[in-house]
Amino acid sequence: MKVWGQFRRGLQSWENVVGPYRRRGYLLSLLLCLSAIAETLSIGSVLPLLNAIIQDSTAGEQGRLMGWANELSAETRLLVASGIVVGLFFFRSALTLGREYYAAHFTNGLRHMWSTRIFENYVYGDLLEIRKEKQGHVINAMVNEPIYAAKGVQAIIDASVALLVVAAIGIFLLWLNFWITVTSLLVVGGGIGLLWRFSTTYSENVGKRRVAYNQAINHLIAESVTGIRQIKVFSAESRAWKKMDGYVRTLMAMMTRFSLLSAAPKAVGELLVILLIISTLCVGHFVFQKDLALLLPETVVFALALMKLFAMGSLLLSKRMEVATYWPSVKLVHAHASLLPAEREEQESASPILWSKLSIRDLSFNFHGGPSVLSGLSLDLLKGQVVGLVGNSGAGKSTLCDILTKLVIPTSGDMYIDGQGLSSVGRAAWRQRMGYVSQEPFLFHASVKENIKIGMPEAADECVIRAAKAAQADTFIAALPNEYDTLVGAGGVGLSGGQKQRIALARAFLRRPDVLVLDEATSGLDAETEARVFDALRQDFYESLVILVTHRLSSLKHADLILFLEGGSILESGTFDDLYQRGGVFRDLVDQGFGSDNP
Secondary structure (H helix, E strand, C coil), X not given: CHHHHHHHHHHHHXXXXXXXXXXXXXXXXXXXXXXXXXXXXXXXXXXXHHHHHHCCCCCHHHHHHHHHHCCCCHHHHHHHHHHHHHHHHHHHHHHHHHHHHHHHHHXXXXXXXXXXXXXXXHHCCCHHHHHHCCHHXXXXXXXXXXXXXXXXXXXXXXXXXXXXXXXXXXXXXHHHCHHHHHHHHHHHHHHHXXXXXXXXXXXXXXXXXXXXXXXXXXXXXXXXXXXXXXXXXXXXXXXXXXXXXXXXXXXXXXXXXXXXXXXXXXXXXXXXXXXXXXXXXXXXXXXXXXXXXXXXXXXXXXXXXXXXXXHHHHHHHHHHHHHHHHHHHHHHHXXXXXXXXXXXXXXXXXXXXXXXXXXXXXXXXXXXXXXXXXXXXXXXXXXXXXXXEEECCCCCHHHHHHHHCCCCCCCEEEEEECCXXXXXXXXXXXXXCEEEEXXXXXXXXXXXXXXXXXXXXXXXXXXXXXXXXXXXXXXXXXXXXXXXXXEECCCCCCCCHHHHHHHHHHHHHHCCCCEEEEECCCCCCCHHHHHHHHHHHHHHCCCCEEEEECCCHHHHCCCCEEXXXXXXXXXEEECHHHHHHHCCHHHHHHHCCCCCCXX
């Protein structure tokens, strides 16, 4: 019952891992069984051939397989036996090729499923959960671990083949010569059993350490690529290189030792098999006084079968070690791939929504139970308004923008559009009518045009140019080597901060959103360019709600409403003139030239 329970748990784990590929897995299992049978039959067919060559088919034990051919001539027996051998070996080869192809198709399909599902879970996942993950660990889970997990599944397949072949050939050998087979299994099988027990724990530890080192390596690469400017400025190249060298050297040394141990069973097993075969011939001839002519056919077949048996046994042990080594990757990949994406269904079924008033009621937020970033926020915002958010760093401005774009969910409270709770509106449906530009916008490794069209890939070129003109980007884009078709490196390599911000503004303007969130989106622009951008905003987006986060207070003179945040709450609110006349904190900042372009 215990063995049956372990088998059922193993089968359930296998079905969970392969997911929708389980039917292919069952078909592959059938091919494995047929391959094992063909392997045994092909080896067993050698005995009739040898008997036919010797011509004494009725002598000794060989008559068991050749009794049906006693009436045939020697030449006919040879032709028939040769045909059987060739046919069985051809059948075995065809099955082997089919099995290998289908196994490769199966494992590569699993790798594709895992990689795409992990990527899907990442891009559709919850932003706060994504931020908790180290970038290098995510890349490792998407790229490297599915490869190792697929190798683990392939190792399971190879081990299954080896196990079935061992079982089939073992039965054949017991039928051929019971006592020699039992003796051989006790001698060699005992050694393999000891190695099996030792190697399992060792291989599992190697697998866990390999995953950890791969995560560390990918994390270091991701950090170094992102922070290369800081590495150079602070002369940290040598430290970064030494850390990478240490990780890779340790990993390679560990995997080299593992490869050596994996190869040991095959080398030792082959030596033992040769010694057993020679011992069998010597004992049969010298101790039992058997004629070599009669002893040789059965001994040759026994030798072939025994060599295959222990080759498969050694392979089984090696593949068992690989399974144990790669199983941490299988579990890691399965854990990442089995997560349900938070926003996928919403996006696929999203439809635009219409509204005129956005109300915020008792909105609060904190990160994972920490101090409140926003506390009891309540206000009403109308389409067509320009609303400025100001305050010191950490006041909650960017967090409020993230909540408005539904990138994060408030801890308590809610937002309403014309009285309807925004929590009941799909994220994708809401974001389809939003535009967002941050202080440090990200540009993809694509052309300028493709970067602008990222949110509206179907947009016509005329619309792209119109959006670029509104963002004051058309002039410098026209001066690029290929204008709008100029390739921009990842992160906007070669462009200034202001140029990247203007391309990002064009990207947001192209959508003509109901809500436009500009989080320090003009910090890289000079005052004159910024003024022209705001003129375009007032002219082209007079029906949109514009949320403007800025430290440049002069940019807020034409805002319909300014909210001064402090400690996650609204300290002051009103128009620029109203706040200045009240003589509060806002006026003090204006008088101090806070955020001014003036020296």
